[in-house]
Amino acid sequence: MSTEPATPETPSAPSPTSTDAPAASKGPEDHLVTTVHTLDLPDGRLDYTATAGTVVLREEPEGEKYGRGAAYAELFSVSYVKQGADPAERPVMFAFNGGPGASTVWLHLGLLGPRRVISGDAGAPAAPPHRLVDNHETILRNADLVVVDAMTTGYSRPAPGQKPDRHHGLIADRDLIASFIIDWLTRHQRWTSPIHLAGESYGTTRASAVAARLMDRYYVAVAGVVLISPVLDFGSIDFSAGNDRPYIHYLPTYAAIAHAHGKHEERMLQDVVDEAEAFAEQEYPALLAAGRRLGISQRQEAAARIGALIGVDPDWVERADLRVEHLAFLAELLRDQGLITGRIDGRFTAPMGAGNAAQMETDPSIDQLAPSYTATINQYLRTELEFTTDVVYEIMSGRVHPWSYKEFQNRSVEVASDLSRLLRTSPHTRVLVGHGYHDAATPFHASEHVLAQLAIPREDYAERIRVEYYEAGHMMYCHEPSRRAQSQHLREFVTGTDGGADGSATGDSTTDSGDTQG
Numbered sequence: 001m002s003t004e005p006a007t008p009e010t011p012s013a014p015s016p017t018s019t020d021a022p023a024a025s026k027g028p029e030d031h032l033v034t035t036v037h038t039l040d041l042p043d044g045r046l047d048y049t050a051t052a053g054t055v056v057l058r059e060e061p062e063g064e065k066y067g068r069g070a071a072y073a074e075l076f077s078v079s080y081v082k083q084g085a086d087p088a089e090r091p092v093m094f095a096f097n098g099g100p101g102a103s104t105v106w107l108h109l110g111l112l113g114p115r116r117v118i119s120g121d122a123g124a125p126a127a128p129p130h131r132l133v134d135n136h137e138t139i140l141r142n143a144d145l146v147v148v149d150a151m152t153t154g155y156s157r158p159a160p161g162q163k164p165d166r167h168h169g170l171i172a173d174r175d176l177i178a179s180f181i182i183d184w185l186t187r188h189q190r191w192t193s194p195i196h197l198a199g200e201s202y203g204t205t206r207a208s209a210v211a212a213r214l215m216d217r218y219y220v221a222v223a224g225v226v227l228i229s230p231v232l233d234f235g236s237i238d239f240s241a242g243n244d245r246p247y248i249h250y251l252p253t254y255a256a257i258a259h260a261h262g263k264h265e266e267r268m269l270q271d272v273v274d275e276a277e278a279f280a281e282q283e284y285p286a287l288l289a290a291g292r293r294l295g296i297s298q299r300q301e302a303a304a305r306i307g308a309l310i311g312v313d314p315d316w317v318e319r320a321d322l323r324v325e326h327l328a329f330l331a332e333l334l335r336d337q338g339l340i341t342g343r344i345d346g347r348f349t350a351p352m353g354a355g356n357a358a359q360m361e362t363d364p365s366i367d368q369l370a371p372s373y374t375a376t377i378n379q380y381l382r383t384e385l386e387f388t389t390d391v392v393y394e395i396m397s398g399r400v401h402p403w404s405y406k407e408f409q410n411r412s413v414e415v416a417s418d419l420s421r422l423l424r425t426s427p428h429t430r431v432l433v434g435h436g437y438h439d440a441a442t443p444f445h446a447s448e449h450v451l452a453q454l455a456i457p458r459e460d461y462a463e464r465i466r467v468e469y470y471e472a473g474h475m476m477y478c479h480e481p482s483r484r485a486q487s488q489h490l491r492e493f494v495t496g497t498d499g500g501a502d503g504s505a506t507g508d509s510t511t512d513s514g515d516t517q518g
Helices: 105-112 170-187 202-218 245-260 269-282 284-293 296-310 314-319 326-332 364-382 416-425 444-452 458-464 480-495
Strands: 002-005 031-041 044-059 070-082 092-096 115-117 132-134 144-148 195-200 224-228 339-341 349-351 430-436 465-470
Touching (some): 070 170, 092 105, 105 115, 105 364, 105 480, 195 480, 202 224, 202 416, 245 296, 349 364
Parallel strands (some): 195 224
Antiparallel strands (some): 031 044
């Protein structure tokens, strides 16, 4: 890939600070750098610009003269725009990760961008020096790309004099990202471009809420919403007293992880998952509901069945009251080997710190993947994209906590209702869902259940929501067969070639993107 510097980008829209006031009173300014690049693809050359930096977002304070915006946030993003394409018709994808507290480095360098990190995979994480390579499967082949970091992640910070915690909450974060998108469309004169949102993990919560906000507040109808490792209803994964839903929804993921570690010899992954899902949907809820009404023999039989499915001692399951919490499972599965199992990706392992620990002490999947992303994003932004600052790039920031869900007091935090409303009011919006079988952070069965309960017509569920599965975890793109398959699914989704003549999806599509035999 070749690169050459370009002049710093000048926003096409007039700056809200362009008034007759003295320069000293104008406040913060955009800090943007544009470079020109070429990506040599097997099917030809792709020329594009990359604009990296922070933009100042402004609001109209109450009581102030109309139009005199006050700066309240400086959001960092990287915009990739193909040269020579018709901007009126070319799609644009806005992407973000989740956490809350995660920057968008993961989707940026792992899946979507024109450059990707060599991170390694389970059992073979990359060793330093870490490096980037050209991403021949980048979404930039089919859509312009904007990766944006939420407040207090990456280089995004509040404007001088403002406090970051006003943005540390579901609704405030939703409004901030929606405002950024509106600002970007205006600056780049892209209001007629098909708009896609792509989120991962909590980023799917964000994507669903932002897509609905764009429609509700601005009448901007997005063409597509990509939900990677989704969580749309926190009650489906929250292990809390009296809530049996997570125990049910996690069980198929436990079975898949057990399969990855040889607990189901000579069986195919799909067979194991199908058996676990059937048990979770039919027998398991009744067993948990019975509680102390279960006879001793029934309880022992249930523990034996669960233990066989998820690869642990039935006595341990029985002592857990048939309710296996995920951090406890990840510590127990390979305890006899002195190993803990990954939460983000259950295929990863690491040595235990304490042999009798009740829960995993750390997540080996994050520990083994994050260093390559950290090293390469910092090097990439400063060298290839020529953006410099003395601010620390926050890969994963705990400073966003406590994250506010104040609007959801006395009820489950959920955005399924937002997604439902969007699909009812925007008839051309489609959804692409990506699940990792070995994802113990946002289990696929919980997402399946929530999607099936969306308040939309049956035909919309069948025709406008496409679901894909990958033999990997939360960040399934660290698994090379899954990365290639997922990139192809994204390409089909954005170009509308994943369905019939109208471009709609053909329904749920299960894709085993790697070898599914044990």
